[in-house]
Amino acid sequence: MSDALPGALPAVPLPDILAFLWFMACWVGYSYYADGRDESRRPVAKVMHQYRVRWMERMLERDNRMADINIVTAHMRGGMMFASITILILAGVMTILGNLGKAREVTSHLSFAVEASQEMWEIKVIVLLLIFVYAFFKYAWCLRQFNYALIFIGAAPLPEEVNVRERKDYPERGARLVDRGINTFNRGLRAYYFGLATLAWFFGPVFYAVAAVWVVAVLYRRDFRSVTLQTLSELDGNEGP
DSSP states (O other): OOOSOTTOOOOOOHHHHHHHHHHHHHHHHHHHHHHOSSSOOOHHHHHHHHHHHHHHHHHHTOSOOHHHHHHHHHHHHHHHHHHHHHHHHHHHHHHHHHTHHHHHHHHHTOTTOOOOOHHHHHHHHHHHHHHHHHHHHHHHHHHHHHHHHHHHHHTOOOGGGOOHHHHHHHHHHHHHHHHHHHHHHHHHHHHHHHHHHHGGGGGOHHHHHHHHHHHHHHHHHHHHSOHHHHHHHHHHTOOOO
């Protein structure tokens, strides 16, 4: 049983406070660096935007838009899958919250794990819970945005009805609409990465801080320096970053 007085705030060790602040700085800092305030700065997002503009241009040339609808539906399936998985993860985290004694017993047998109080374990689990709640909200919003994209495609004028202004503006607006859904999906996926990093906190604050840096390095590599990005840039006729 805890010795803390009823209603008293739990004493959080300074290393854990610093590790959490470092974790949030890594997450928020990388998100700001990669996404900016309005438009994504990631090279892969810029390249994919150009492909989506071309896709929307081709869409205006087709009488039958089922292929375009199928593309958006495929995006929605990914969002629905992750939203469902997130609900299962939240259920698992809630189960851990109700069985902290067994979870603490598992880590107590690890020689490198740092012992933590019951209150500290509760804080860590709640932080993990909030991260996946955030991820769920992002996946739910990305599904709504893809629904908007489906309506946008359904409302697109037929090839013989397209005027000069629509031929110029419609593809760009459609690409931006799909971009928003993809960027929201990406933020939910990013929460998964940092949620996995939070698991290292149960072994100690040092592991937590190192895991946050490792996640940033992985994300940076995939967003800015991946072979996939280089291939897409070459196909698009642009130089890689």
